[in-house]
Amino acid sequence: MSDLEQFRAQTREWLEVNCPASQRLPVMEFEDRCWGGTKWCFVNEDQKRWLEVMAERGWTAPDWPAEYGGGGLSKEETKILREEMYRIDARPPLFSMGLSMIGPALLKYGSEELKRQHIPNIVKGKVWWCQGYSEPNFGSDLAGLQTRCEDKGDHFLVNGQKVWTSYAERADWMFCLVRTDPNAAKHAGISLVLFDMTTPGVRTSPIKLISGNSPFCETFLDDVRVEKNQLVGNINQGWELASYLLTHERAMIGNMGHTAASEKSLHQHAIDVAGGLENGQLGDTALRTDIAQWEIDILAFELTQERIDDETKAGTGTGATSSMLKYAGTELNKQRFELLTDIHGQAGLAWEGEAFDDGLLASQWLRTKGNSIEGGTSEIQLNIISKRILGLGQKA
Amino acid sequence: MALVLNEEQAMLKESAQGFLSEHAPVSQLRQLRDERNEAGYDKATWQQMVELGWSGILVPEAYGGLAFGHVGMGQVMEENGRTLTASPLLSTAVLATSAINYAGNEAQKKALLPAIVEGNLLFALALDEGPKYRPSLVKATATVSDEGYVLNGEKQFVADGHIADKLIVSARTSGNANDEQGISLLIIDSTAPGVEIERVHLADSRNSAMLRLNNVALPTEARLGEPDGAMSLITYLTDVANIHLSAELLGMSQEVFQRTVQYMKERSQYGALIGSYQGLQHRAAHMFSEIELAKSIVIKAQQALDANDEQLSVLASACKAKISEVATLVTNEGVQLHGGIGMTDELDIGFFMKRARVAEQQFGDRRYHVQRFASLQNY
Numbered sequence: 176m177s178d179l180e181q182f183r184a185q186t187r188e189w190l191e192v193n194c195p196a197s198q199r200l201p202v203m204e205f206e207d208r209c210w211g212g213t214k215w216c217f218v219n220e221d222q223k224r225w226l227e228v229m230a231e232r233g234w235t236a237p238d239w240p241a242e243y244g245g246g247g248l249s250k251e252e253t254k255i256l257r258e259e260m261y262r263i264d265a266r267p268p269l270f271s272m273g274l275s276m277i278g279p280a281l282l283k284y285g286s287e288e289l290k291r292q293h294i295p296n297i298v299k300g301k302v303w304w305c306q307g308y309s310e311p312n313f314g315s316d317l318a319g320l321q322t323r324c325e326d327k328g329d330h331f332l333v334n335g336q337k338v339w340t341s342y343a344e345r346a347d348w349m350f351c352l353v354r355t356d357p358n359a360a361k362h363a364g365i366s367l368v369l370f371d372m373t374t375p376g377v378r379t380s381p382i383k384l385i386s387g388n389s390p391f392c393e394t395f396l397d398d399v400r401v402e403k404n405q406l407v408g409n410i411n412q413g414w415e416l417a418s419y420l421l422t423h424e425r426a427m428i429g430n431m432g433h434t435a436a437s438e439k440s441l442h443q444h445a446i447d448v449a450g451g452l453e454n455g456q457l458g459d460t461a462l463r464t465d466i467a468q469w470e471i472d473i474l475a476f477e478l479t480q481e482r483i484d485d486e487t488k489a490g491t492g493t494g495a496t497s498s499m500l501k502y503a504g505t506e507l508n509k510q511r512f513e514l515l516t517d518i519h520g521q522a523g524l525a526w527e528g529e530a531f532d533d534g535l536l537a538s539q540w541l542r543t544k545g546n547s548i549e550g551g552t553s554e555i556q557l558n559i560i561s562k563r564i565l566g567l568g569q570k571a
Numbered sequence: 572m573a574l575v576l577n578e579e580q581a582m583l584k585e586s587a588q589g590f591l592s593e594h595a596p597v598s599q600l601r602q603l604r605d606e607r608n609e610a611g612y613d614k615a616t617w618q619q620m621v622e623l624g625w626s627g628i629l630v631p632e633a634y635g636g637l638a639f640g641h642v643g644m645g646q647v648m649e650e651n652g653r654t655l656t657a658s659p660l661l662s663t664a665v666l667a668t669s670a671i672n673y674a675g676n677e678a679q680k681k682a683l684l685p686a687i688v689e690g691n692l693l694f695a696l697a698l699d700e701g702p703k704y705r706p707s708l709v710k711a712t713a714t715v716s717d718e719g720y721v722l723n724g725e726k727q728f729v730a731d732g733h734i735a736d737k738l739i740v741s742a743r744t745s746g747n748a749n750d751e752q753g754i755s756l757l758i759i760d761s762t763a764p765g766v767e768i769e770r771v772h773l774a775d776s777r778n779s780a781m782l783r784l785n786n787v788a789l790p791t792e793a794r795l796g797e798p799d800g801a802m803s804l805i806t807y808l809t810d811v812a813n814i815h816l817s818a819e820l821l822g823m824s825q826e827v828f829q830r831t832v833q834y835m836k837e838r839s840q841y842g843a844l845i846g847s848y849q850g851l852q853h854r855a856a857h858m859f860s861e862i863e864l865a866k867s868i869v870i871k872a873q874q875a876l877d878a879n880d881e882q883l884s885v886l887a888s889a890c891k892a893k894i895s896e897v898a899t900l901v902t903n904e905g906v907q908l909h910g911g912i913g914m915t916d917e918l919d920i921g922f923f924m925k926r927a928r929v930a931e932q933q934f935g936d937r938r939y940h941v942q943r944f945a946s947l948q949n950y
Contacts, residue, residue, distance in 0.1 A: 442945070442948065442950040443950075445950070446950060452949075452950065455946075455949065456945070456946070456950065457945075457950050463945055463950065464938075464941055464942070464945075466945070466950075467941045467942070467944050467945040468892070468941055470944070470948075471868075471889045471892050471893055471941065471944060472864070472893070474868065474889050475864040475865060475867055475868045475889070475893050476864055478574065478867035478868050478871050479863055479864050479866070479867040481574055481867070482574035482575070482866070482867040482870065485573040485574045485575045486574075486575055488573070489573065489575045491575055491576075491581075499859065499860045499863055502856075502860055503860050503863075503864060554853065556856075557852065557853040557856040557857065558849070558852070558853075558856075560856035560859055560860065561849075561852035561853070561855060561856045562852075564856075564859060565832050565852075565855055565856065565859060566832075566836070567832065567835060567836065567846040567847070567851075567852050567855060568846065568847050568852060
């Protein structure tokens, strides 16, 4: 037996013993997926234990270096672990911006001190991270951000306002883009700093959306003291780091177009709502056509994710970047919910009442409108494709 | 299976690209059209394709072929789309070999496949009886006689019909006009008594023909596959044809897109390159995204053909529906973004638009395949 085969066998056995049955059920509610942090309320003992046993091996971040608490697994071993977890429908033990965003950035750009301070806590799910990027006047034009960060000798002082901070109320720490040089060109005067959300001067306020209550907040920063060692990378290197992080975020949001295997297909929704088929077909033939076209598009999209992944592995990528996936994936997710509400008719637009799941579908439908805005609008993605891939936009 | 080409497939693609751009660029099709060439393809180029082994890519080694598979052939088809090369490749090297491989008996394989590989035999597939693809709509009849069959009826829009040595024809051996049961496929000689072939010219300047059959006598051995039961073979050929037409359409879409983006970098208006205007940039970026989506489903469908995947028909229809949408978009935008020059015959873009529309119609257009995709998934 090769080392990898042996690793697979051992992993399978270990998961079989250690993954509680309740953690193999599909994720239905927000709380079913553990985000960790000091304010997290575990839905049950299983969720807590599953996080602990996985974190102890570093398998919440399997391919991160073991010296910082990660799993230290090779690419092949990580793939095997994922496959084995998928095989038994195991939920990811932890889901967080720490794992998907600031962690990778710290590993790539952070000082040794920052890695030792933060990475183990991300792996163990002890800290909930939120992201301080957008500002009221700087959304798409993020690089124009104005939150000031002044050097006060032994510390920084931060003043400004952030918006669209997801889960700011529940988060423990923020990674935050700030302006450290107001006189430099806008991309060149930005830095990335980290601070504790309980620091005096940090205040959050929730934002209500067209879809109802939301995890988004405004975050006000008034004379917030940030320790100097909490600067990630170099001073004024923030834009490079932000771009690196945004690539991760785009991949995450674009992925929402992806239909989980356990999720009911659109045509099955239509069959169930319409009360069956007529002569083997959906009675509403125009709807049938729209659904089929969407299902063809989502198939093409999922295969494209797969292909780009395969090309990256084979080293033959042609530069179809995360922008293209973000653009296509979010537009498709919006279409999916347009079709879903159409399928349900006026019941799909119900806002209250137990019979209508308290308006869940309508609220989900409205929420998808944000998919093509957050993480860089569709228009910004098209700009990036035009300039970086197609080489358009140079002056005559 | 990873959705990437292996080394041999990538090499074949590269060599096809090199050969076609040098020996059979779009100007060749233009010349064939302008001189009203009788064959409708360049015989010397086809001979070179045969020498390169392309006629045998899908033929098993036992019959003299390369057995290189559909992913490999798909790369050649895609490159053919980039150059709009007119040749018997689809009719003979893809469709006839696939039909004979799938349903032929040993005697038929021995007699026909090596001759195809050597370039001595051209085929055409005659299924359509109208302008839209409806393969079960078969009114042509094959009546059983003492010697075998007697064929009567008409076939329409037979690609490469007037250059074929042999034609594979669908005819009804039982049942009614729209029944799926009761259809048989028969191989006839184009020179047999009672066979009348009339070339028709479509917008794409490629070969098409009308076929009339008047009491054409055939021996029983001329039948390909089971009597009355040709529908499974026709379904397979529908999948094969659409997946390879999709590859051709993908090649066309990429070529038109590339030429259009290049033009946006050269053409100035109001003192700026038109490619610097965001209104046009976004249209180009959207096309880029759509082409990327189509690429993935094309290679997936090609792999499904080689693997005889149980989802083959679903993937073939998804593939043709998606690439047809994309090719329509890209050729329309190609003309629009070129502006007035895009409307001229002098520019090649129009050739791509014309060929794309014919290829989209052949073996079922976008709507046909959207409906087929839904039906195959039982809704």
